[in-house]
Amino acid sequence: MSETERIAHALTERTLPKGEWTHHAHLRAGLWHVWHHGADEALTLLRQRIKAYNESVGTANTDAAGYHETMTRFYVTLIEVFLDGEDRSEPLDMIANRLIADRGDRELPLRYYSQEILFSTTARRGWLAPDLTALPQRSSSEQS
Numbered sequence: 842m843s844e845t846e847r848i849a850h851a852l853t854e855r856t857l858p859k860g861e862w863t864h865h866a867h868l869r870a871g872l873w874h875v876w877h878h879g880a881d882e883a884l885t886l887l888r889q890r891i892k893a894y895n896e897s898v899g900t901a902n903t904d905a906a907g908y909h910e911t912m913t914r915f916y917v918t919l920i921e922v923f924l925d926g927e928d929r930s931e932p933l934d935m936i937a938n939r940l941i942a943d944r945g946d947r948e949l950p951l952r953y954y955s956q957e958i959l960f961s962t963t964a965r966r967g968w969l970a971p972d973l974t975a976l977p978q979r980s981s982s983e984q985s
Contacts, residue, residue, distance in 0.1 A: 849873035
């Protein structure tokens with residue numbers, strides 16, 4: 842089993858040790874979900890699974906902590922666009938390593954959002970579009 846698959850399954854089964862739920866683990870889990878389910882279904886699953894995982898490890902999903910809707914949707918969108926240029930015949934961990942190298946900077950969302958917007962209760966509860974730079978779009982040949 843690949844590292845990316847291991848993390849995604851452990852998230853789903855709520856067996857991932859809390860200390861392993863890092864930023865890079867979030868990216869791997871997001872990649873696995875988008876890879877296997879497409880962006881729309883991945884977002885629905887990640888909403889449910891991250892919230893349930895948080896609760897299982899004692900992290901409350903509140904207005905100040907836990908699940909963050911805008912951040913989750915931001916990364917699902919970036920992963921979807923990233924995958925447009927990837928060779929899906931390659932091992933998923935190789936693709937995950939490139940995703941992390943390319944988009945693994947924890948400060949990346951702040952290139953698109955002001956701190957005030959991104960860290961607002963409104964952004965945590967629901968989707969807010971970026972206020973600094975528009976999100977990249979899928980190429981027209983890849984859109985369904």
